[in-house]
Amino acid sequence: MLELAILGSLAEGPLPGHELRRHVTSLTGYSRPVSDGTLYPALNRLTKSGLIERHPAPEAGGGRYVLSLTATGREDMLRRLREPADHEISDLARWFTLLAFLSLLPDTAEQHAVLRRRRAFLETPSSFFYEDEKPVRAEQTNDPYRRGMLLVARAITRAELDWLNEALGDKPAEEA
Known part of the structure; x- marks a missing residue:
């Protein structure tokens, strides 16, 4: 997601x-700070791939530069937005990075296809804990901390599903 965050920002x-x-x-x-040791190798990879360009900064001497997106980089970014990997749909931090730039896709139908994938993921029964291969619900555990995890996750999922339905036009905004 680092590369998408770079391409989307540029x-x-x-x-x-x-x-x-x-x-x-x-x-x-x-929770996921970006170090120079992570960022600059990614910038070098993207530059070598022709997705971004470095230009000397006009106002600064001594090696300062400005980064910009190439036409190839824009196409790559749009492809990443159109066709996110499953883990980019299921992992919340990766999903938020994807969501931050989803409006850059010019086609609303393509945006909605990505939102529908996230909604399908959220609607699939799951849990942090399983018994006999079945998801454990908050009401089924006596452990107060696990119960807390499950209740918070349920509330977040419900809020996101409400928003997704609204964004997809499947629910009036006043009901959200």
Whole structure:
């Protein structure tokens, strides 16, 4: 998702490396900070692949540069948005990165296809815990911490499903 975060950020306009790092870090949050040791190798890979370009920063000397998205990079980013991997749909942090740039897809039908995949994932019965291969519900556990996990996850899932239904036009906004 780091590469999508980079490509999506640059789709909004060229950025110096330090500002790009700030954009990417704000997307991933405190739980997944982006180090220089992670960001700059990714930038080098994307540059070598022809997806981004480096240009000297006009106002700064001494090696400062600005990064921009190439036409090939824009197509690659759009492909990543159209065809996310299953783990990009199921993992919440990866999903949020995908969602942050989904509006860059020019076709609403393609956007909705991605939203429908997320909705299908959320509607599939699951749990953090299983007994006899069946998902354990909050009401079925005596462990207060596991119960808490399950209740919070259920509330988040319900809220997201409400929003997805609204975004897909399957539920009036006033009901959300």
